[in-house]
């Protein structure tokens with residue numbers, strides 16, 4: 072297929088088109104992704120997450136500039152950059168994208184995944200496959216928030232940075248639980264606003280109390296993204312973590328975790344599709360629902376019955 076050849080040659084329009092197909096749940100994507108997959112596995116994947124408006128996109132943009140100076144190519148995906156807090160995030164992202172539009176070594180794209188059939192992580196993994204196959208050295212995934220979905224996405228990255236700001240104050244306590252395992256590097260952005268040292272002390276305490284399975288102790292970097300302060304140090308810390316996972320031989324382990332997640336997502340999706348087409352027509356579903364609602368049946372027995380009917384059929 073022509074589009075596959077073009078993606079492999081890093082043609083930006085073909086990459087963009089393939090990612091649109093993914094976004095739209097197109098039936099063509101599966102066969103394209105199968106062809107692209109053997110060409111993947113070379114990119115370094117960096118996850119960037121944090122609360123709305125923390126300055127993630129600004130940081131990613133500045134990091135991309137530094138990385139480009141090292142002659143490495145980059146693909147950037149911003150997942151659902153729709154937060155109402157930062158005021159026109161999408162517009163801002165567009166402007167940033169235009170700034171890099173003359174550089175063929177960088178591909179930037181925002182991706183809407185809400186309502187995606189296979190969920191957020193499926194869409195993100197597929198986009199990573201496309202960028203990886205196109206030969207990008209570094210892939211950056213930006214996601215808003217620190218909830219379960221984001222944690223899952225970040226799990227697919229080799230290195231993850233969590234961006235916080237001093238303005239959030241005590242909010243740190245509420246997000247604490249989720250972030251300790253996923254943050255390989257903590258960033259306190261907007262260090263020009265408020266007392267970042269207080270947050271730094273809080274974070275340090277948390278890091279000390281928490282012992283990670285992989286033995287890594289996350290460093291903290293203070294930045295002012297809009298003034299290019301702390302960016303080089305941040306990139307250095309990112310590379311240190313990468314060195315660490317290489318030295319500790321964690322790369323294959325991480326690749327396996329990622330593949331497992333991806334595989335389970337796909338099995339769920341495919342199984343549901345097959346069951347629906349073979350033994351769960353809308354009419355049969357309606358019959359089950361009527362019985363469940365009337366308490367003549369229950370969802371537990373119904374699910375077992377549906378699977379049993381499917382197995383008998385196939």
Ligand SMILES: Nc1nc2c(ncn2[C@@H]2O[C@H](COP(=O)(O)OP(=O)(O)OP(=O)(O)O)[C@@H](O)[C@H]2O)c(=O)[nH]1
Nearest residue numbers: 123124125126127128129154157160261295296297
């Ligand atoms: N004062 C100050 N403002 C900053 C800094 N970094 C980013 N900003 C501003 O904060 C706003 C939000 O920045 P973004 O980079 O869009 O933040 P984001 O985390 O990507 O936002 P969402 O994707 O919407 O969650 C913008 O107006 C930036 O110019 C900083 O270090 N200091």
Ligand SMILES: [Mg+2]
Nearest residue numbers: 127128152160
């Ligand atoms: Mg953003």
